[in-house]
Amino acid sequence: AQKVTQAQTxxxxxxxxDVTLDCVYETRDTTYYLFWYKQPPxxxxxxxxxxxxxxxxxxxxxxxxxxxxxxxxxxxFTITASQVVDSAVYFCALAGGSARQLTFGSGTQLTVLx
Amino acid sequence: xxxVTQTPRHLVMGMTNKKSLKCEQHLGHNAMYWYxxxxxxxxxxxxxxxxxxxxxxxxxPSRFSPECPNSSHLFLHLxxxxxxxxxxxxxxxxxxxxxxxxxxxxxxxxxxxxVL
Numbered sequence: 001a002q003k004v005t006q007a008q009t010x011x012x013x014x015x016x017x018d019v020t021l022d023c024v025y026e027t028r029d030t031t032y033y034l035f036w037y038k039q040p041p042x043x044x045x046x047x048x049x050x051x052x053x054x055x056x057x058x059x060x061x062x063x064x065x066x067x068x069x070x071x072x073x074x075x076x077f078t079i080t081a082s083q084v085v086d087s088a089v090y091f092c093a094l095a096g097g098s099a100r101q102l103t104f105g106s107g108t109q110l111t112v113l114x
Numbered sequence: 115x116x117x118v119t120q121t122p123r124h125l126v127m128g129m130t131n132k133k134s135l136k137c138e139q140h141l142g143h144n145a146m147y148w149y150x151x152x153x154x155x156x157x158x159x160x161x162x163x164x165x166x167x168x169x170x171x172x173x174x175p176s177r178f179s180p181e182c183p184n185s186s187h188l189f190l191h192l193x194x195x196x197x198x199x200x201x202x203x204x205x206x207x208x209x210x211x212x213x214x215x216x217x218x219x220x221x222x223x224x225x226x227x228x229v230l
Contacts, residue, residue, distance in 0.1 A: 043202055044221055044224060045221035047220060089157075096216070101162070102159070
C-alpha cells in the first residue's frame with residue numbers, strides 16, 4: 001500500500017522568511033513519481049512539480065526548491081523569501097505502478113503574514 | 115478557455131433534487147477524473163475515465179453517476195444526495211490514457227456543493 005504523510009498540519013511564517021514543508025512517503029514500487037500541488041483559497045489545485053524515483057537531483061524554480069532524498073523517503077519543499085501570495089494548502093502526492101491512482105497527503109496549510 | 119473548467123462553481127441543492135456538474139478540459143488530454151474533497155479529509159478519487167471508458171470506480175454510492183460523452187467533457191449527475199455529500203468536487207485531466215496513475219493531473223477550480 002502507498003502512503004504519504006505530511007506531518008505539518010499548519011505552518012505560519014512572516015513574509016520574507018524561508019519555510020520548508022515536509023513530505024514522507026511509503027511505497028514498495030521501485031519506479032514511482034512524486035508531486036507537489038498548491039491549493040489557494042479559490043480551490044483549484046495548481047501543479048508545481050513532478051519528479052520520478054530515478055532522479056534524485058534537487059530542483060529549483062525561482063523561490064521554490066525541492067529536496068528529494070530516497071534514503072529517507074522524503075520529498076521536501078522549500079519556499080525562499082515567502083510572500084503573502086504563497087498562503088495556501090500544499091499537497092504532496094505519490095503515484096506508482098502498483099497503485100492505479102494518485103495518493104495524496106493530508107496537506108499543509110501555509111499562512112504567510114505580512 | 116484554457117486548462118480545465120468546471121461549472122457551476124457553487125451549487126446548493128436539496129436532498130430530493132437532481133443536478134449535474136460539468137467539467138471540460140481544453141488540453142487535448144485522454145483521461146479525466148472526479149475527486150471529492152471534504153473538510154479535514156484527504157482527496158478521494160471517485161471515478162476515472164480513459165478514452166471515454168470508465169476504468170476506476172472507487173466504491174462510490176450510486177447517487178453519483180458519471181458520464182463521459184467525449185474525451186473533453188465529463189459530467190457528474192447527482193440525485194437524492196445526503197448532507198454528508200457536501201464537499202468540493204474537483205475534476206482533473208491527464209495526457210496519457212495508459213499511464214493513468216503516473217501522469218501529471220491538471221485540476222479545475224472545483225464545484226463547491228452544499229446539500230441541505
